[in-house]
Amino acid sequence: MKIRLFSASIAFVASVLASAGAQASLFVSAQDDIFLAGQTTVPIFPPSQTQTAVPGNGAGLLPVAVSVTGGETLNLTATGTANCGIGCISSGPGGNPQFGTGSIAAYGDVGAYTGTPGEGFQLVGVFNAGPTPWAPFVIGAGGSFIVPIGATKLYLGLPDGFSFQGPPGTYNDNTGGFTVTGVGVPEPATWATMLIGLLGLGAARSRRPARSA
Numbered sequence: 001m002k003i004r005l006f007s008a009s010i011a012f013v014a015s016v017l018a019s020a021g022a023q024a025s026l027f028v029s030a031q032d033d034i035f036l037a038g039q040t041t042v043p044i045f046p047p048s049q050t051q052t053a054v055p056g057n058g059a060g061l062l063p064v065a066v067s068v069t070g071g072e073t074l075n076l077t078a079t080g081t082a083n084c085g086i087g088c089i090s091s092g093p094g095g096n097p098q099f100g101t102g103s104i105a106a107y108g109d110v111g112a113y114t115g116t117p118g119e120g121f122q123l124v125g126v127f128n129a130g131p132t133p134w135a136p137f138v139i140g141a142g143g144s145f146i147v148p149i150g151a152t153k154l155y156l157g158l159p160d161g162f163s164f165q166g167p168p169g170t171y172n173d174n175t176g177g178f179t180v181t182g183v184g185v186p187e188p189a190t191w192a193t194m195l196i197g198l199l200g201l202g203a204a205r206s207r208r209p210a211r212s213a
Contacts, residue, residue: 025181026064028123028155030082030174033060034136034157037126056190060171063157066183070129070149076182077142078123084160085173093142093178095122100162111135113159120164127151127201142182156180167189 036042042059068074078093089098099120106112110126111133123139129151138157139145148153161168 025179027179028064028156029177031060031171032063032157033171034124035107035110035168035171036062037155041146049162058169058172063155066154068147068154070147070151072147074145078178078180083174084121091121093123095120102159104159104161104168107168124159128153144187
C-alpha cells in the first residue's frame with residue numbers, strides 16, 4: 001500500500017513539475033538587441049554614429065539567453081506588442097507589414113539580417129552554434145525549432161536600426177515586448193535529482209516505526 005501511494009506521489013509531482021516547466025515563460029523587451037548575442041556588455045557608441053546608436057547608448061539591452069541542448073526541439077509561442085519609438089506603430093511578434101522589409105548589417109558575432117516583407121521589428125533568435133557570424137532567424141508568433149548540434153544557448157531579441165536598414169541600433173526608444181512560452185523545461189539532470197530526493201523521502205518514511213493504536 002505504501003509503495004503504491006509513494007509511486008502515485010512521484011507520478012503526481014512529476015506531472016505537476018512537467019506541466020509547470022512546459023508553461024514556463026520569459027519576457028523579451030523591445031530593447032533587447034539580437035545583434036549583441038554573445039556579448040557580455042552593451043557597447044557605447046559615439047554620438048556621431050546616429051544610425052548605429054542614438055546619442056548616449058542606442059544599442060539597447062543584451063538579448064535574453066536560454067540554455068539549450070543540441071538536437072532537442074523547442075516548441076515556442078510568443079504574444080505581445082512592441083513599439084519602435086515616437087510615431088511608430090505597434091508590432092506583434094510576427095512583425096508588421098507597414099514596416100516593410102528589414103535589412104540590417106552584421107555586428108559582433110551575429111550575421112546580417114534580411115527579413116521578408118512585413119517582417120520588420122519582430123521576434124528573432126540566434127543559436128550560438130558553429131563559427132561566427134551566427135545566423136539570426138525569425139521566431140515570430142512561434143513554431144517548432146530544432147537546436148543545432150553544438151549549440152548551448154538560444155538568444156532572443158529584435159532586429160532594429162534606422163528605418164530598419166543599415167547598421168543595427170536605435171533601440172533605446174523602444175517600448176513593450178513579447179512574452180515567450182515553451183522555455184525553461186527542467187533538464188534531465190534536474191529531474192534525476194528531484195526523483196532521487198523523493199525516493200530518499202519514501203525510504204525514510206518506510207523505516208519509520210508504526211504508531212501504536
